[in-house]
Amino acid sequence: MITLLLPALAIIIGFALLIWSADKFVLGASNTARSFSISPLIVGVVIVGLGTSAPEMLVSAIAAAQGNTGLSIGNAIGSNITNIGLMLGVTAIFYPLHIHSKLLKREMPLLLALLIFSLFLLWDQRLGFLDGLILLTMMAAMLVFTVWEAKSHNTDSLPQEILDELPEEVSKRDALKWLIIGIVLLIASSRLLVWGAVDVATYFGVSDLIIGLTIVAIGTSLPELAATIAAARKKEFDLAVGNIIGSNIFNILGVMALPGLIHPDNFDSEVLTRDYPVMIALTVLLMLFSTSWRKGKTAVLGRINGVILLTAYIAYMVWLFIDMSA
Structure with missing residues (x-):
């Protein structure tokens, strides 16, 4: 029991520090960017978006560096499944989400296309350096495209909701302090x-x-849950769903790229036969649920x-438990 106690405490303390430090990193990074006169929309889309995915990225990078590629890949896929099934599922039960943004309705098919493309890359049951490089390059291109698209749709509700949720302004000194503390503790x-x-x-x-x-994916997805529920309570429904879509795109391109770049390795076949199909199926379900089937009606x-x-999501967890027991 004592043998298990220390690792369990490490997980709990690690999660708590991870969530707190990610929040401080976003505060410091966004304000540092503002001091260089970077566009608020770029700060919101790129820096805040990357900041909320920082836990997944750091955990996957360190796990890969220690040779635990399976944990890295599981974190990326598991976070996507958790984001839609658990986080968005729970949020929708308490706060039905009215989706108006045309940007979101375009990003959902894009997310599905990226999932299928990444599945094609991993079909040989190996995440190699070239695979990681392709995914990371696509993430950089996606960031540029997302900022351009947000700027091109001034009448859309989502860009304004992103701007409304920027962290509070602090002095340059405090911004640098929180940036350094955030990175070190992350x-x-x-x-x-x-x-x-x-x-x-x-x-x-x-x-x-x-x-x-399971454990790691749920823990690293907690910032998305907090951001999604907070947005839903303020009736910023497009932002609530957008947080999840954006996070899932970051996960499949950025988080998945890291183990390939740091420690290329083979992975278990269940990733392709069990986990990827569930992730894609949940994404398709979200697309169907977020589509208005009546002309002129809001989804x-x-x-x-x-x-x-x-x-x-619960059925998937049961499936994992059965496989684990076997």
Whole structure:
């Protein structure tokens, strides 16, 4: 029991520090960017977007550097599944989401296309350096495209909601302080979390892939849950869904790229036969639920849709438990 206690504490403390430091990193980075007269929209889309995905990216990078590629891949895929099934499912149950943004309706098919493309890259059951480089290059292109598209649609509700949610302004000195503290603690907490997660996997005799898909994915997705619920409570429904779509794009391009660049390796076949199909199926469900089938009507991601997404997520967790037990 004592053997398990330390890794469990490491995971809990690691998650807490990871979430807090990611928030401080966003505060410091966004204000530092403002001091260089960078466009607020770029700050919102790029820096805040990357900041909320910083936990996934740091955890995956450190896990890959330590040779735990399965944990890295599991974190990327598991975070996407968790974001839609658990985070968006729970949010929709309590706050039905009315989707107006044309940008979102274009980004959802784009997310699906990126998932299918990444599946093609990984079809040989190996995440190589070239695969990682392609994914990272696509992420850079996506960031440029997202900023351009947001600027081109001045009448759309989503860009304004992004601007409304920028962190508060602080002095340059405080911005630099929080930026440094955020980076240092992000790295430290990620190392602590990965150590705890790997030890728990070893203790129970399960693969690091399973731990990445479950415990680590849920923990690193908590910033998205907080941001999504906060946006939904303010009736910024497009932003609530946009947080999830944006995070999933970052995960599949940025987070998935890191293990390929840092520690190219083969991975378990279940990634292609179990986890990727579930991730794609949940994305298709979200697209269907977010589409208005009546002309002139606003699409609503309602409570029933939320229950379906959450039920699908629970069923997937049961599937993982059965596979783990076998």
